[in-house]
Amino acid sequence: MKKVIPYILAIGLALFVLLPFLWMFSTAVKPLKETFSWPPYLIPHDWSLENFPISVQRSNAIRALLVSSIYTVGCIVLYLIVASLAGYGFAKYKFPGDSILFLLVLGTVIIPIEVIIAPLFMLLKSLGWVNTFHGMILPRVVEPFGIFLLRQHFKTIPDDFLDAARIDGCSEFGILWKVVLPLSLPPLTVTGLFMFLWRWNELLWPLVVGSGEAQRTIQVAIALFQHEWFVEWNYLMALCVIAIIPILILFILLQRYFIQGVVMSGLKG
Amino acid sequence: MIKLVSWKTQRRIVPYIFIAPAMLLLAIFTFYPIISSIRMSLCEWDIIGTPRFIGLRNYATTLSDMTFRHALLVTFLFVGVTVPVNVTLALLTAILLNGRLALRNLFRSIIFFPAFTSMVAIGMLWKYMYSTDYGIINYIITLFGGHPKDWLANPAWAPWSLMLTSVWYGFGWNMVIFLAGLQNIPDQYYEAAAIDGASKWAAFRFITLPLLKPISLFVVVMAVIYAFRMFDLVYVMTMGGPGTSTMVLMMYFYRQAFIMLRMGQGSAVALILFVVVFFFTVLQLRFFKGEVSY
Amino acid sequence: MSKRILCLGLLSLVVIAMFSSSISMVLAAGKAVEIEWYAWGRPAEVEFFHQAIAEFEKKNPGIRIKLTETGWDEHHRTLDVRIAGGNAPDIYRTTFPYVGRYIKAKQALDLSPHLLKEYRKRFWPNLRQFVESDGKFYGVPQMTDTHVVFYNIDYFKAAGIEAPATIDKAWTWEDWENIGRKLKSKSPAKYGFAGALYNGEPWYINTWGGGFVTPDGKKPDVNKPEVIKGLKLQKKWYDEGLEPINTLFLKPDSHEQLFALGQIGVIFSGTWMAEWLKDQIGDKFKWGTTFVPKGPAGFSTALGGCLNVISPQSKHPKEAAKFLEWLNTDEVMERFCQLGFIPTSVPLAKRISYKDPTINGVMKAALQQYAQIPPIVVTQYKQKNYAGMVQVFIETIGPAMHGQITVEQAVKMLDKELRRLID
Numbered sequence: 001m002k003k004v005i006p007y008i009l010a011i012g013l014a015l016f017v018l019l020p021f022l023w024m025f026s027t028a029v030k031p032l033k034e035t036f037s038w039p040p041y042l043i044p045h046d047w048s049l050e051n052f053p054i055s056v057q058r059s060n061a062i063r064a065l066l067v068s069s070i071y072t073v074g075c076i077v078l079y080l081i082v083a084s085l086a087g088y089g090f091a092k093y094k095f096p097g098d099s100i101l102f103l104l105v106l107g108t109v110i111i112p113i114e115v116i117i118a119p120l121f122m123l124l125k126s127l128g129w130v131n132t133f134h135g136m137i138l139p140r141v142v143e144p145f146g147i148f149l150l151r152q153h154f155k156t157i158p159d160d161f162l163d164a165a166r167i168d169g170c171s172e173f174g175i176l177w178k179v180v181l182p183l184s185l186p187p188l189t190v191t192g193l194f195m196f197l198w199r200w201n202e203l204l205w206p207l208v209v210g211s212g213e214a215q216r217t218i219q220v221a222i223a224l225f226q227h228e229w230f231v232e233w234n235y236l237m238a239l240c241v242i243a244i245i246p247i248l249i250l251f252i253l254l255q256r257y258f259i260q261g262v263v264m265s266g267l268k269g
Numbered sequence: 270m271i272k273l274v275s276w277k278t279q280r281r282i283v284p285y286i287f288i289a290p291a292m293l294l295l296a297i298f299t300f301y302p303i304i305s306s307i308r309m310s311l312c313e314w315d316i317i318g319t320p321r322f323i324g325l326r327n328y329a330t331t332l333s334d335m336t337f338r339h340a341l342l343v344t345f346l347f348v349g350v351t352v353p354v355n356v357t358l359a360l361l362t363a364i365l366l367n368g369r370l371a372l373r374n375l376f377r378s379i380i381f382f383p384a385f386t387s388m389v390a391i392g393m394l395w396k397y398m399y400s401t402d403y404g405i406i407n408y409i410i411t412l413f414g415g416h417p418k419d420w421l422a423n424p425a426w427a428p429w430s431l432m433l434t435s436v437w438y439g440f441g442w443n444m445v446i447f448l449a450g451l452q453n454i455p456d457q458y459y460e461a462a463a464i465d466g467a468s469k470w471a472a473f474r475f476i477t478l479p480l481l482k483p484i485s486l487f488v489v490v491m492a493v494i495y496a497f498r499m500f501d502l503v504y505v506m507t508m509g510g511p512g513t514s515t516m517v518l519m520m521y522f523y524r525q526a527f528i529m530l531r532m533g534q535g536s537a538v539a540l541i542l543f544v545v546v547f548f549f550t551v552l553q554l555r556f557f558k559g560e561v562s563y
Numbered sequence: 564m565s566k567r568i569l570c571l572g573l574l575s576l577v578v579i580a581m582f583s584s585s586i587s588m589v590l591a592a593g594k595a596v597e598i599e600w601y602a603w604g605r606p607a608e609v610e611f612f613h614q615a616i617a618e619f620e621k622k623n624p625g626i627r628i629k630l631t632e633t634g635w636d637e638h639h640r641t642l643d644v645r646i647a648g649g650n651a652p653d654i655y656r657t658t659f660p661y662v663g664r665y666i667k668a669k670q671a672l673d674l675s676p677h678l679l680k681e682y683r684k685r686f687w688p689n690l691r692q693f694v695e696s697d698g699k700f701y702g703v704p705q706m707t708d709t710h711v712v713f714y715n716i717d718y719f720k721a722a723g724i725e726a727p728a729t730i731d732k733a734w735t736w737e738d739w740e741n742i743g744r745k746l747k748s749k750s751p752a753k754y755g756f757a758g759a760l761y762n763g764e765p766w767y768i769n770t771w772g773g774g775f776v777t778p779d780g781k782k783p784d785v786n787k788p789e790v791i792k793g794l795k796l797q798k799k800w801y802d803e804g805l806e807p808i809n810t811l812f813l814k815p816d817s818h819e820q821l822f823a824l825g826q827i828g829v830i831f832s833g834t835w836m837a838e839w840l841k842d843q844i845g846d847k848f849k850w851g852t853t854f855v856p857k858g859p860a861g862f863s864t865a866l867g868g869c870l871n872v873i874s875p876q877s878k879h880p881k882e883a884a885k886f887l888e889w890l891n892t893d894e895v896m897e898r899f900c901q902l903g904f905i906p907t908s909v910p911l912a913k914r915i916s917y918k919d920p921t922i923n924g925v926m927k928a929a930l931q932q933y934a935q936i937p938p939i940v941v942t943q944y945k946q947k948n949y950a951g952m953v954q955v956f957i958e959t960i961g962p963a964m965h966g967q968i969t970v971e972q973a974v975k976m977l978d979k980e981l982r983r984l985i986d
Contacts, residue, residue, distance in 0.1 A: 009365055014379045017441065021382065023405055024394055033843055036820050040405045058606070082290045089287025093280070101288065108299050109491075110546045112498045112519065115539035118316065118532060118644055119305035120298065125648035139298035142291050172283045201387035203501075207637055208644050213629075219387050220634075226393070227605055228635035230817070230839050233397065240390045247385045255378060258445070316643040317668040336958070400816050401809035402753075402826055422809030422816070424965050510814050512962035527640050529951045529984075530664070 028052070028238040035233040052242065055235035059221040060213065061242060068217040069246075071206065072199040074137040076192045082141055083191060084184070087150030088176050092162065102151075109144045113205055121208055136209050140199065146191035153187040154180060186261030189254055200247060218243045310536035316526075320533065327537040331525075337538070339513055340521035341545075346428060347435075347517055348496040355436050355492055356485070359443035364477070366444070367451045377448070381441040388438065392505030395434045396421065399506075424514035427507055431515055435502055439495070443488050450484035451477070486557045490550055497546045518542050595627045596879045598886060601642060601652035602871075603635045607838065607902050615899075619889055626882045646670050651874035653883045658869050659693045660949035662702055665872060666694075671701040672873040677884035678703070685893070685908040689866055692941055703887045704907035706900060707868030709933050710766065711925065712856070713822060713840065714829040716849040718750035722828075726853040730931050733854040733862065736770070736796065743805040746828035755805040757818035758831035759856075760797060760964075763957040764865065765943060768793060770858025775943045775952045775981060783981035786974050793858060794963065794970045801964050811964055812957050823847075831855060833867060837903045837925040852925045854932050864932065866940050868907065905933055948984050955980035 022042065027035055028051055030044040056062060090102050120139055121130070129135025157180060165175045181188070206217040222243065225236035251258070310327055312320035331337050366377050383391065398405050399420035407417035420430040454477065462472045500519035503509060509516035509524065516524070522542065526535025604612060609632055616628045631652060633641065639661060645651050646665075657665065665671045675683070678700060683691070686704050694702040712734075714726055722745040727733050734742070736759075743755025759767045765775050768785060771793035777784040784790075800806045807827070810818035822830045823843035837852075844850060855864050871890070873883045889895065893911045903922045906912045912930065917923040946952060955977060963973035 006365055006368060006370055010370060010376045013362060013365075014376055017380050017382060017437065020391075020394055020398060020437075023398060027397075033845060036403050036824060036843075038403050038408075038824055038826070040403060040408050042405075082294065086288045086291035089284045093284035093287070095281070095284045098284070101292065105291065105295065107547070108295060110494055110498075110543055110550070111299065111303065112500065112539075114500060114519065114522065115536075115543075116299065116302035116306055118647065119302035119309065121644050121648045122305075123297075123302060125650050130648065130650045138294065142294045142299070147291060172279070172287075176287075197384055201385075201390075203387060203389050208641050213631055219389065222387075222390060223634040223637065224632060226634055226636060228603070229833065229836060230819070231393070232606070236390075236393065240386070240394075243387075243390075244385055251378065251385065255374065315664070315668070317646045317665065317670055396815055402807060402816060402821055403824060419809055421814070422811070424962065424967060507814060510957060510961055511811065511965060512967065513958050524954065527643075528954045530948055 024237050024240060027233055028241045030234050032232060032234050051234050051238040055225070055238040056242065058235070059224050059239060060216070061218060061221050061239060063213075064216050064218045064221040065242075065246070067210070067215060068200060068219070068243075070133055071136055071217060072196055074133065075140055075199045076195045078137065078141045079143065079146060079195050080188055080192055083143075083146040083150055084176065084181060084188065086147045088154050088180060090147070091151040091154035092159075105142075105147055106144045108142070117204065117208055124209060131210060131215055133215070136206060136215060140202075140205060143195065143198065145194060149191055150184070150187055153184055157183060186257045188261075189257040190261035193250070193254060193258065196250065197247065200243075306536040306539060309533050310540055312533045313531070314533040315530040316532045323533070327531075327534040328541070331534060331537050331541065336513060336516065336524075337521060340516045340518050343428065343514070343516055344497060344499075344518045347432060347499060348493060351432050351435050351439075351496050352489065352492045354432075355440050356443060356488055358436065359440045359488070360447050360481070360485075362440065362444045363447035363451055364473075367448060377445070381445055383438045384442045388501035389505055391434070391438055392502045395437075395502075396506045399430055421507055422511060424511045427511060427514050431502060431506060434506070435496075435499065438502075439492070443492065446484060446488055447481070450481050453484075454480050482557070486553070490553055493549060493553065494546055497542065497549070518545075595625055596882050597627045597629055598654060598877075598879060598883050599629050599631055599652040600654045600656075600871075600886075601631045601633065601638075601645075602654075602656035603633045603638045604656075605835075605838075605902075608899075611899055611902065615890060615895060619886055622889075623882075623885065626886065628886055646874070646876070649876065651876040653877035653879060654871050654873055654887065656705070656869050656871050657702070659690065659704075659866065660944040660946075662693055662870060662872065663945055664947070666696075666701045670872075670874060670876075672875045672877070672880055673699040673701060674703065674873065674884055674887075675700045677881065678888055682888065685910060687907060687909055687912075689936060689941055690868070690870075690907055693945070694870065702870040702872040703891045704868065704870045705891060706896075706904035707866065707907050707933075708834045708904055709867060709929050709936070710761070710831060710833050710855055710864040711928050711932065712829060712831055712853045713836075713925075714851055714853065715750075715752070715822070715825065715827075716851050718746055718752050718825075718828040718848075721751075722746050722749040726851060728853075730854050730935070734856040736793070736856055736858055739856045740796070740800065740805070742829060743800065747805060750828055751825065752828040753826040754807045754821070755827070756800075756829045756831075757806045757810050757821065757827050759800075759806075760811060760960070761813070761831060763812045763953040763960075765952075765956065766855070766863045766865070767797065767858075769863030769937070769939055769943075770856070770860055772858070772860035774939050775949075775956070776946060776985065778939055778942060780942050780946065780985075782985060783978045785981065786978040789859065791970055791974055794960065794974070798964055798966075798970060802966075808964065812961060833865065834903060834905070834925055834929045835867070837922055841921050852928045854928055861937060862932075862935075863937055863940060866936050866944065868904070870907075905929060946985065951984050952981060955984070 026042050026044060029047040029049060031046055031048070034044055034046060086105070090098060124130050124135045124139070127135070161179055162175050165179045170178065201219060203219045203223065206215070207220050210216060218239070222236060222239045225232040225239065309320060311322060311324060313323050314320035362380060366373055370376065401407060401417060401419050401422055404420070406420065411417060419426055421427050458476050459472055462476060498519060499517055500523070503515055503517055503520045504523065507515045509520040518538070519542070522535050522538045525538055526532045602612065612630055616630060620627060639657070642655055651670065662671065675698060683700050687707070690704045690707060694700055694704070719726065724742055724745060739756060746752045746755045768774060768790050771789045773787055773790035774784045776782065801808045801811070807816070807818070807821060809816045810821065818827060818830050819832055819836050819840065821827045823840060825848060840850065855862050871887055873880055873887065877883055891907070893908050896906050896908060897911055897915060900906045900915060901918060903925065905926070906915055917926055943949065959973045959977040959980065962968045963970045
């Protein structure tokens with residue numbers, strides 16, 4: 001009996017989390033007139049997969065997926081570079097102003113994008129960066145979470161390692177590149193994955209800055225199925241499912257690193 | 270390069286070079302816009318017109334607005350309920366899934382799954398499920414002989430329905446971080462406790478909890494910040510209604526800036542929110558100080 | 564080693580991708596003039612836009628129209644940010660209550676040099692009030708619509724109710740209440756009716772002789788006994804379950820959806836829903852259209868629809884105007900309005916016939932009613948911030964309908980909030 005209880009709890013929690021997704025998948029294969037009914041039913045009477053090609057075609061989703069990928073990968077790659085540099089700088093050096101600067105970085109977590117979006121857009125406009133990928137990516141590269149995570153991890157790497165490399169004639173950047181980063185793959189994976197989740201799912205920023213169809217991300221494409229007076233639920237949910245698939249694949253591939261990465265980051269204070 | 274610059278000078282400059290890219294990006298794309306929004310908060314501005322300087326009047330209007338005070342209360346309710354529930358549920362789930370369990374990884378992945386999806390999509394999905402007359406949740410309730418509820422339509426229920434969705438969305442994320450914390454606790458501690466004849470509860474109370482304190486601080490601080498910033502779910506599901514029952518601060522910001530078309534006042538609201546969150550974060554850090562060192 | 568190459572490869576890919584958009588933009592800037600048209604639209608509308616653009620481009624090889632399709636929820640928010648950032652689209656779509664704000668901020672181009680006087684004269688006088696001032700003409704009305712009443716014919720038969728056939732026989736609110744009672748007791752409907760308060764717009768209080776503003780537009784017109792009486796009646800309907808309170812102000816559930824499911828017998832809704840209702844209802848039941856009910860002060864309803872405006876920031880106003888002029892000729896408009904809209908051109912509205920029999924039925928009632936929309940509707944729309952007024956209406960009347968505050972208190976609060984928005 002004692003052995004069964006954890007399973008009951010785990011299955012209960014899993015169902016609690018999964019039920020809404022089942023509903024999402026079931027709606028995604030229903031025809032529009034079946035999306036509302038009383039009583040509602042999980043298994044469509046007249047199910048078909050045609051919602052997927054239709055929603056993809058109508059919202060130009062292939063292109064949107066590509067745009068989302070460029071935006072997300074761009075943010076991740078730059079973020080990993082910027083965050084490992086900064087995390088390393090904060091972890092392994094003492095310098096005047098270090099704690100204040102670090103607090104300043106951490107403090108930005110408080111600021112929601114909605115608040116600065118108008119001035120930010122005007123700044124981009126004056127730089128002539130509206131409707132470009134770099135204009136979309138660069139303002140969204142820095143998130144304090146990864147810098148914090150990597151800093152905590154770098155702190156656990158003994159200084160002896162670094163000094164040994166220094167004696168071998170390695171430059172400071174060389175140490176980071178050749179000694180520290182190879183020891184940090186799991187935390188880097190976590191940092192990258194979190195960034196992926198954030199950017200892939202972001203709506204407001206890509207919406208404002210990438211106002212043309214050429215810069216439309218998948219989340220913006222999803223929002224197109226919400227009309228002034230009604231929602232095309234089946235297409236909307238079909239596109240949601242399509243948007244989840246890349247993340248799911250990535251997560252399955254990297255799952256091994258994932259929890260290990262948070263553990264190794266030494267997120268323990 | 271090493272030969273040209275002395276070792277000491279290099280050590281002095283290098284850290285700044287390391288942090289330069291991050292600081293530069295933050296300075297241009299975060300700090301500068303914040304300064305602009307401080308400037309805007311002193312103006313009357315409807316976004317498309319020209320701003321007109323009016324001093325501190327936006328702050329005065331905001332602080333004396335009944336709707337703002339109400340929004341502040343609603344926000345505290347959200348923070349006060351979702352953070353403890355979310356964190357406790359995450360911790361218990363982490364402990365459960367840290368034990369020896371077949372398919373452990375599958376369960377972990379499933380519970381982390383909501384973090385994969387956008388808040389906007391989730392909000393729409395839940396709104397659809399919460400519907401009084403055609404929602405699946407009410408249908409399930411009637412199957413078990415219950416009465417359908419006005420999940421989002423009743424001002425007394427709507428905040429709680431939103432909170433349920435928010436916990437559903439967020440607890441998997443915190444669970445992962447707690448799992449990491451749990452795995453950092455060496456097994457020897459538990460073995461030693463078991464040899465001493467300590468009960469499981471005692472082991473939890475005297476080993477797990479104290480050793481998890483630092484990571485809990487991290488989780489709580491982040492959860493509080495995100496709860497204060499809550500917007501997407503409210504925007505999609507209720508727009509702050511019925512009435513103003515779910516008007517959280519960020520929704521009030523949106524109302525002032527984009528519906529009432531007072532972007533200047535919107536900026537003031539945002540800055541007030543910023544100060545409130547900052548105050549609470551410092552308070553929490555102070556509270557835990559001595560037990561955690563960064 | 565290979566890992567590093569992979570990293571570098573990835574990095575260079577990103578850099579190339581980041582700048583490729585700028586490169587392709589430079590390449591694309593060839594000879595044709597490109598006009599960006601910023602519009603939201605229902606699926607059928609967007610399909611029509613694409614066809615129309617193709618047709619126009621064929622006739623005018625030197626002009627390319629690029630449609631930027633937006634979601635309704637975000638349309639005005641992103642448009643505002645783009646205008647403020649100096650990156651406005653050449654042509655943007657907006658609605659009548661919103662356009663005044665753009666005109667006032669000098670973000671709408673005067674089109675009188677581009678459009679002939681006879682062309683401008685075709686539009687309904689009510690609609691011209693929004694875009695015309697001092698001989699200047701700031702936007703081209705594209706389509707218009709209004710509210711009507713949709714009813715379930717099968718349920719009406721079961722309950723022995725008949726819908727009025729002419730506008731002078733339109734129901735009063737007392738009739739409405741009786742119909743609701745009959746439907747609830749004698750037909751399978753779970754609720755009688757819904758939608759009189761609709762989406763927070765003031766039609767219902769207009770019928771009781773009130774409004775967001777007085778007819779001169781100078782002060783709020785809600786704190787009076789007639790309005791309070793009307794709202795109390797409405798509250799009674801919710802309390803009795805004649806009307807589902809979960810559809811109050813369309814949040815969170817839609818009464819159109821419940822009507823389509825056969826749970827409500829009769830609803831107050833927009834003509835633009837006809838096409839959607841047709842799809843949703845299918846052959847589940849027969850339904851019809853009639854006039855909106857009237858109160859002691861007559862009837863009131865939406866003067867809905869949208870128009871297109873050219874931004875003064877546009878580099879090619881002449882070409883943009885050429886497109887708008889063509890798009891809103893009677894010939895093109897007639898095809899567009901087949902989707903279920905009232906033409907903005909009066910001569911066209913007088914002769915138009917709709918090929919789709921369902922839409923034709925809906926439009927018959929709508930067109931009769933449209934010609935008689937009271938002037939208060941225009942006055943309210945022309946307020947500085949109509950959307951803000953709707954918001955405070957929802958915020959104050961909502962709690963009263965839910966019984967959290969009394970109707971008197973709500974009306975007093977509403978009066979105060981409206982006053983702030985008028986000044």
